[in-house]
Amino acid sequence: MSQPLHPRTKEALARAFQALKEWSVLWNYTALPRTLNIVFNEAEASVMGTCHVASDTVFLNANLLQPRNESLLLETLCHEASHWMAFRRFGLGIEPHGPEWQAYMRRAGYEPRVFLHGEGAHGVDH
Ligand SMILES: [Zn+2]
Numbered sequence: 001m002s003q004p005l006h007p008r009t010k011e012a013l014a015r016a017f018q019a020l021k022e023w024s025v026l027w028n029y030t031a032l033p034r035t036l037n038i039v040f041n042e043a044e045a046s047v048m049g050t051c052h053v054a055s056d057t058v059f060l061n062a063n064l065l066q067p068r069n070e071s072l073l074l075e076t077l078c079h080e081a082s083h084w085m086a087f088r089r090f091g092l093g094i095e096p097h098g099p100e101w102q103a104y105m106r107r108a109g110y111e112p113r114v115f116l117h118g119e120g121a122h123g124v125d126h
Pocket of ligand 1: 079083096097114
């Protein structure tokens with residue numbers, strides 16, 4: 001990160017990690033917060049997030065750290081963490097946004113929508 005984080009960004013991040021903890025309970029996988037790596041990058045501005053299963057890493061767009069994007073940060077984190085859960089549990093052969101992924105989103109309280117601009121590329125290793 002090139003700039004110091006805005007205090008509201010720190011609060012948003014703390015809420016995001018708390019939410020991840022809560023989802024991990026709903027998903028019956030409480031090891032999730034300490035298993036999944038979360039990396040913010042500034043590379044591809046049009047992609048909000050990707051899930052890299054082989055390295056247990058979710059990449060999130062650094063634009064999500066802007067305070068006005070907090071709800072998008074939470075939803076994108078949930079979206080990508082749901083990918084990780086679904087691929088880990090059901091294998092890489094499933095449809096990325098199929099019923100397995102949708103079920104994780106719903107259990108976390110989200111309507112499973114694929115809204116993220118250019119989010120087609122998940123960087124999933126096959
Ligand atoms: Zn997706």
